[in-house]
Amino acid sequence: MRGRMKIPRLIDLLIDRRDQVINLCEIKFSINPFTIDKKYAENLGNKVSSFREASQTRKAIYLTMITTFGLTKNDYSSSMVQNELTMDCLFVRLTV
Numbered sequence: 290m291r292g293r294m295k296i297p298r299l300i301d302l303l304i305d306r307r308d309q310v311i312n313l314c315e316i317k318f319s320i321n322p323f324t325i326d327k328k329y330a331e332n333l334g335n336k337v338s339s340f341r342e343a344s345q346t347r348k349a350i351y352l353t354m355i356t357t358f359g360l361t362k363n364d365y366s367s368s369m370v371q372n373e374l375t376m377d378c379l380f381v382r383l384t385v
Contacts, residue, residue, distance in 0.1 A: 324361040
């Protein structure tokens with residue numbers, strides 16, 4: 290595959306911002322707060338690295354988790370995730 294761009298791992302959502310930042314969004318549905326364990330942290334790291342290599346971007350890449358009920362706080366979530374959104378951010382209850 291010399292000369293071709295290697296297709297990166299599946300990415301749920303990319304937001305390419307004007308301030309030289311790209312939000313690489315990982316979207317997860319869970320009935321409980323989502324937990325990033327060692328294996329999943331490695332997967333996320335590989336996803337960010339693959340994207341950086343394939344896109345050859347010089348922009349900062351922020352890992353953003355979009356989850357149903359947030360993340361379980363642990364060393365992996367604290368060290369890897371720059372932004373966290375829950376369904377409460379996406380759905381607003383309107384009162385009439």
